[in-house]
Amino acid sequence: MPALGLSRRTIVILLVALVVVAGGALYAFQPWKAFTTTTVDETLPSASAPATPGTPSTPPPGAAGPVDLARGSFVSHEHATSGTARTVRLADGKQSVLRLEDLATSEGPDVRVYLSPRDARSAEKGLGEGAVQLGKLKGNRGNQNYSVPAGTDLSAFRSAVIWCERFSVSFGAADLTPA
Structure with missing residues (x-):
């Protein structure tokens, strides 16, 4: 029946x-993902001139070390987020990275790392025109590096943002204050 x-x-x-x-x-x-954690512990990369066959890949004599360009602490938006964001010019003077240190946030679907022309508070409402995606978030805990595309004018960006593409929300952002 x-x-x-x-x-x-x-x-x-x-x-x-x-x-x-x-x-x-x-x-x-x-x-x-609310119950999982992915920890990443990368060291700051050391850039060097491209190696030619038969020569070691080392920086030229007298090359300076990495230089901090800007830094800031994360503030929480949709998810509790803490840690520090740093933009760093590597020793070769040509490559730059966004370095996230002591990052602690939530895992989520399709989470990305961006540089935004908006300050951290405004980035909660959106990334802003001209934001640059640096890649998928490697882990929700730890220290990680994201290459900045060559030719990117870092002075045009005011914050680093952990952004969920799927739901168009900011997990958190850090104002990037010049060092």
């Missing part, structure tokens, strides 16, 4: 629809 007056075919269709909707929700929200 059919339950609630529904035919067996209707019940099967409803169950299939429920499975599809549940699968879509799991894909979109990835709720298990």
